[in-house]
Structure formats: structure tokens, C-alpha cells
Amino acid sequence: MVSKKIMLRFPKEVSDKPFASNLSRKYDLTFNIMSAQIFPRKEGHLIIELMGDDKNFEDGIEYLKENGVEIQFIEDSIIRDEEKCYHCGFCLPVCPTKALVIDDRKTMKVELHKENCIACGYCVKVCPVKAIELSEFA
Amino acid sequence: MSEFKVKKTIEEINEKIKNGEAVVVNAEEMIDIVERKGIIEAAKQVDVVTTGTFGTMCSSGAFINFGHTKPKIKAAKVWLNDVEAYGAVAAVDAYIGASSVKKNDPLNAVHPGRFEYGGGHVIEDLIAHKKIKLVAEGYGTDCYPSKHIETEITINDLKEATLLNPRNAYQNYSVAINTTDKTIYTYMGVLKPKISNATYSSAGQMSPLMNDPFYLTIGIGTRIFLAGADGYVIYHGTQHNPNEERNRRGVPKTGAGALAVIGDMKQMSDRYIKGASILGYGVSLSVGIGVPIPILNEEMAFFTSVKDEEIDAYIYDYGYDYPLKIDNNYGLTNYKDLRSGEIVVGGKKVPATPLSSYCMALEIAEVLKQRIMDKKFYLTKPTQPLPQSKDYKPLKYVKNYL
Numbered sequence: 001m002v003s004k005k006i007m008l009r010f011p012k013e014v015s016d017k018p019f020a021s022n023l024s025r026k027y028d029l030t031f032n033i034m035s036a037q038i039f040p041r042k043e044g045h046l047i048i049e050l051m052g053d054d055k056n057f058e059d060g061i062e063y064l065k066e067n068g069v070e071i072q073f074i075e076d077s078i079i080r081d082e083e084k085c086y087h088c089g090f091c092l093p094v095c096p097t098k099a100l101v102i103d104d105r106k107t108m109k110v111e112l113h114k115e116n117c118i119a120c121g122y123c124v125k126v127c128p129v130k131a132i133e134l135s136e137f138a
Numbered sequence: 139m140s141e142f143k144v145k146k147t148i149e150e151i152n153e154k155i156k157n158g159e160a161v162v163v164n165a166e167e168m169i170d171i172v173e174r175k176g177i178i179e180a181a182k183q184v185d186v187v188t189t190g191t192f193g194t195m196c197s198s199g200a201f202i203n204f205g206h207t208k209p210k211i212k213a214a215k216v217w218l219n220d221v222e223a224y225g226a227v228a229a230v231d232a233y234i235g236a237s238s239v240k241k242n243d244p245l246n247a248v249h250p251g252r253f254e255y256g257g258g259h260v261i262e263d264l265i266a267h268k269k270i271k272l273v274a275e276g277y278g279t280d281c282y283p284s285k286h287i288e289t290e291i292t293i294n295d296l297k298e299a300t301l302l303n304p305r306n307a308y309q310n311y312s313v314a315i316n317t318t319d320k321t322i323y324t325y326m327g328v329l330k331p332k333i334s335n336a337t338y339s340s341a342g343q344m345s346p347l348m349n350d351p352f353y354l355t356i357g358i359g360t361r362i363f364l365a366g367a368d369g370y371v372i373y374h375g376t377q378h379n380p381n382e383e384r385n386r387r388g389v390p391k392t393g394a395g396a397l398a399v400i401g402d403m404k405q406m407s408d409r410y411i412k413g414a415s416i417l418g419y420g421v422s423l424s425v426g427i428g429v430p431i432p433i434l435n436e437e438m439a440f441f442t443s444v445k446d447e448e449i450d451a452y453i454y455d456y457g458y459d460y461p462l463k464i465d466n467n468y469g470l471t472n473y474k475d476l477r478s479g480e481i482v483v484g485g486k487k488v489p490a491t492p493l494s495s496y497c498m499a500l501e502i503a504e505v506l507k508q509r510i511m512d513k514k515f516y517l518t519k520p521t522q523p524l525p526q527s528k529d530y531k532p533l534k535y536v537k538n539y540l
Contacts, residue, residue: 086192086412086424086498090327092491093335105477108496125252126328128194128414128424 003051005034005118006061007077009070012042019064020048027060028052034118047074047118075114077135084131085110091132094122141533142435144181148519151185151432155516162186162430162510164503165344165442172443177536181439185432186510186517189346189442190363190502192426193339193494194414196325197305197376198236200261200403203297204272206230207289212282213274217241218260225274229282232274233302234260236413236423250323250418258423259413261301264293265365266408299403301364301411305375307427309347309395310451313338313471313490315483318457323418327493329456333468333483336453336490341499342446342473346429347395349442351388352530353380355432357520362399363428363506365411368515369401371429371524380527388441388535391450391470395524399427410502426498428506432517440536446473453483 008019015038023029029052038044050057064071078099087110091100099116100123102108123132154160161184163171168187172180202218206229216225216232220241223234238257245251263270269290278285293299314337316322316329323329327337342348350356360371375396382394410426433439453468454460471481471490481490509515 084412087495088193088424089337089492089495090416093328093330093337093489102479102491105479107500108477108492125250126417128416128422129412130415 001051002054002057003049004115005047005049005074007072007074007119008046008048008064009072010044010046011068014068015042015044017067019067019069020046022063023050023060027056027063029056029060035120074117074119077119078112078114078117079133079135080112081131081133084129086129088128090126090128091123094126096120096122142437143178144436144439146185146432146434148432148434148517152516154185155510155513158511158513160185160510162188162507164500164507165189165349166500166503168439168442169343169445172439177436177439177443180443181433181436184439187349187431187433187442188428188503188506188510189344189349189431190426190428190499190506191307191341191345191494192410192498192502193341193424194325194416194422195303195306195425196237196422198261198301198303198423198425199257200234200264201231201298201300201302202234203231204291204295205297207284207287209284210282211274211276211284211287212279213276213287215275217273218270219255219263220271220273221255221257221260223257236261237420239421246418252417253415253419253421256413256415256421258421261403261423262408262411262413264296264299265403265406265411267292267294293404301369301399301401301403301406303399303425305377305396306399306425307346307397307429308340308375308393309345309351310390310449311339311393313451313453313476313481314456315453315468315488316457317455322457324456325416325419325422326456327491328417333486333488336476336481336483336488337493338451338473338476338490339493340451340473341494341496342449342477343444344496344499344503346427347397348389348444348449350431350438351384351390351441351444352527353395353524354441355434355438355520356397356429357523359518359521360429361515361518362430363426363502363509364399364401364406365426366407366409367401367403367405369399369427371397371520372400373398374524378525380525381529384527384529385448385450386535387444387448387539388530389444389449392452426502428502430506430510430515430517437533437536440539446477449473451476453481
């Protein structure tokens with residue numbers, strides 16, 4: 001089993017195709033839509049959590065790529081500058097998915113669990129020392 | 139002071155430091171020592187307890203003197219990286235306040251404002267030896283004819299760069315909630331509607347004034363760790379209020395005492411001082427402070443063994459009561475519960491998160507401990523105590539508590 005949060009970018013030529021539905025019907029994958037946007041020039045963004053069997057997951061991703069959909073794993077796009085972060089905790093109340101949490105109550109360090117991130121960007125705005133970046137996001 | 143069973147002086151402790159014999163522990167370690175040995179044995183064994191705190195402290199700023207230009211200027215208005223400094227002091231002196239915002243910052247025009255750069259960042263950049271654009275304007279006098287200068291400087295070009303913070307290291311602080319039905323953006327962070335979260339801003343058991351709640355050893359002249367350098371307590375902090383309500387351990391239940399501090403920025407490190415942008419609120423400065431507490435007697439061993447569960451804090455509504463200055467609170471919690479990540483407010487479980495860095499507080503206490511053990515840092519006897527609490531009598535709280 002694999003479960004990952006992915007950002008899909010649709011060029012305008014393919015933004016009218018039912019990719020998400022096909023991922024479910026043809027590849028037996030489960031998806032959960034976290035954010036969907038279509039822009040005036042018809043290109044689209046979709047953030048989904050995609051879950052399923054390893055092989056199906058790989059095939060599903062391949063299917064999307066073959067059809068011109070650009071893929072970005074969310075966990076690769078969030079970056080925290082560990083030099084800047086001083087573990088103040090300002091980011092904790094705004095993170096909706098527990099990607100930013102305190103695991104160790106002795107040190108009170110703020111941990112970043114990239115696999116939980118949905119790239120909402122709230123922490124980027126809240127961080128007082130601008131330690132968090134979301135790369136390549138519009 | 140004759141009622142104490144253990145008696146030490148600052149001079150004796152400094153002699154031990156000099157001989158490499160001083161026993162120095164941090165405030166967290168002291169809890170265990172007192173628990174195992176009791177206050178009398180702990181006081182005999184331990185000479186110094188180091189404390190620390192690292193959080194945003196808006197009441198901070200820096201005096202700079204940028205030296206005379208040719209021809210000279212009486213700089214009435216001064217900007218550093220387009221952030222205005224106060225220039226109405228002598229010709230080339232200026233004070234850059236931590237919360238001064240950059241020219242043309244949109245502020246809260248689009249709420250919540252981002253406040254990307256300000257005085258706190260200028261201070262951090264100076265300490266990090268980054269280049270800073272200096273612009274000054276004068277009206278021209280016979281002795282200072284220049285009316286405008288524009289140049290690039292680093293901290294090395296400054297004659298003096300002195301951090302001078304009117305109110306730091308607050309002894310305890312409010313726990314913030316929001317009872318209204320919309321999200322608010324405050325200096326206590328983002329507070330979600332209908333009491334959906336709580337924030338707090340103290341290092342609790344590590345915090346300097348929590349470990350000397352009656353200011354018995356910390357006073358004017360006390361040498362401290364300030365952002366990596368040696369600094370000094372120069373006065374009580376603005377709003378210092380020693381007569382706040384205290385618990386049975388003598389610790390105030392909300393913001394009470396505070397310190398005004400000073401130190402040489404040229405000796406500081408940007409690891410322990412950081413400009414801060416607080417969403418919807420403004421710019422500020424996160425300051426790292428460490429204070430050594432001499433264990434002069436068993437009462438100081440008692441005070442420095444304070445644990446998070448023994449420090450209470452009142453919960454206040456920042457959505458309605460606080461801005462309107464309504465005297466109301468939502469009960470007490472303590473730092474053990476706050477640190478656990480969940481407190482109870484009016485019967486409801488509410489997630490609690492910090493704003494002050496506990497791990498950096500601990501790091502600062504450790505660095506200070508090492509400096510003392512390395513004979514690089516000696517303790518000082520205050521030249522004058524801070525304004526004292528009416529409530530204090532020697533050993534009163536020890537007897538009450540134990």
C-alpha cells in the first residue's frame with residue numbers, strides 16, 4: 001500500500017479530461033481531493049491524496065504523465081530552513097493536517113512530517129522567521 | 139538572613155568558578171537534584187543554576203552611532219534599510235526599535251498583513267554582519283551643514299551598536315484564547331474562533347524570573363547572557379509589577395516582573411537573536427536571554443527547583459476582553475498542561491501551543507553553564523535590587539510549601 005499527496009498540473013489541452021475518475025476506475029486507486037482550481041487560461045491545479053497498491057500507484061502516475069499531466073509530490077515541495085527555524089511554535093495552530101507537530105514534549109521541538117503536508121501554505125505566512133518555503137507553487 | 143542553614147556569597151561562588159570547582163546545573167537539572175536531595179543538601183552541592191528564554195520581545199531596540207560623515211550631519215531622521223530609526227538624539231546617534239516597520243509597508247491594508255521586514259530584522263542583519271543601507275536627513279546647521287547622506291554600512295563601521303531593551307524576559311505571561319466567531323491575528327499568534335486553540339509565551343520552569351520569583355539575586359548590574367554576548371540588567375523592565383497575585387510557591391500567575399537589559403551587539407550571534415514578522419500584527423525581535431542564579435542558601439535552591447506544574451497562568455480572551463481592556467479571565471492553567479499540548483477552558487479541551495522556544499531556552503542555559511565552567515563568565519552582585527514584592531519574607535514560601 002502506498003499513500004501520497006500529489007499536486008497535479010493540467011495544461012489547458014487536457015484540463016477537460018476525467019483523470020481522477022480514471023485513476024479510480026482503471027487503476028483501482030482511491031483519491032481524496034484537497035484542493036482544485038481552474039484558471040482563466042484553462043490550465044488546472046489539483047491537490048489529491050492518492051492511495052492504493054504499489055503497482056497500481058506506479059501505473060496510475062505513469063498514466064497521468066503520459067497524458068501530459070505534471071506531477072509533483074507535495075512532500076518534495078515543502079522545505080524548512082533548519083538554521084532559521086527556532087522551534088517557537090507559531091506555525092502549530094494553523095497547520096490543518098498535523099504536518100507540523102511537537103512529538104517530543106521534553107525538548108518541545110517542532111517536527112515537520114512532510115508526508116502529512118497538503119501545501120496549504122498557512123505556515124509559510126505565519127512563520128515569524130520565514131523558515132518555511134513551498135517551492136514551485138503558484 | 140540568619141535563619142538560613144546554608145550560606146554562600148557571590149564572592150565565594152566566583153572563587154569556586156575561578157578554581158574550577160563550581161557546580162553549575164541548568165534549571166531543569168535542578169528540579170531532579172532538589173527532588174532527590176532536598177533543598178538543604180542541594181544548596182550545599184549546587185553553586186549556580188542557569189536559566190534561559192528565547193521568544194519575541196517587542197520592547198527591544200538598538201542604539202547605534204554611525205560616526206561622522208564629511209561634511210558632518212546632524213541626523214534628525216534616520217533610516218536603516220528603509221526602516222525608520224529615532225534620530226532625535228545627538229548628531230549621529232539613533233535608536234532603531236524592534237517594531238519599526240519598513241517605509242511603504244502595506245501594514246494591515248490587506249489583513250492580515252505580512253510585515254516582511256522591520257527594525258527587528260535590521261538588528262538581526264547588523265549582528266549577522268550584513269550590509270545595511272543608511273539614509274539620514276538633517277536640516278543643516280553651522281556645525282553640521284550636511285542635509286542628506288546615503289551610504290552602506292555593516293556593524294563594523296559603527297562606532298557603537300548597543301542592544302538596549304526596555305522590557306524583556308517577562309516573568310510569566312498570559313495564555314491567549316479567542317472567544318469571538320472569527321480568526322484573529324495577534325502578537326500571541328493566530329487564535330481561532332470559539333476557543334479552538336490556546337497559545338502561551340513563556341519557557342516556564344526554564345525562564346529566568348520564574349527561578350528567582352522575588353528578584354533576590356537578579357538586580358541592577360546582574361551580568362547575563364544576551365543574544366550570545368555578555369549583557370547586563372540595567373533596570374526593572376517597563377510595566378514591572380512585583381505585586382501581582384502569586385501562587386503558594388511565590389510564582390506570579392501572570393506577567394509580573396520584567397528586566398531592562400543592555401549588551402554589545404558586536405559580540406552577539408544571530409543564532410540567539412532573530413527578526414520576527416508576526417502575521418497581522420507587526421515586526422518584532424526574538425531575543426535569547428540567559429540568567430545565572432547563585433544558590434546562596436536553601437531558599438534559592440527551593441526557588442530554582444520550580445517545576446512546570448507549579449507555575450500557574452491565567453487564560454485571557456484576546457478576541458474581546460483584551461482589546462477592550464475588560465478585566466476578565468477564563469481561569470488558570472499551568473505549564474505542565476500547556477506543554478502537554480492540551481488544556482481545559484471552561485470544561486472544553488483546547489489544543490495549546492507555545493510561542494516561546496523551550497529547546498532554545500534550554501540551549502541558552504547550557505551555553506551559559508559551559509561558559510561559567512570554562513571560567514569565562516563570573517557572577518555579579520546587584521548594585522541595586524529591582525522593585526521588590528511586599529509579600530516576601532525570608533523562608534516564608536519554603537515553609538508554606540514544604
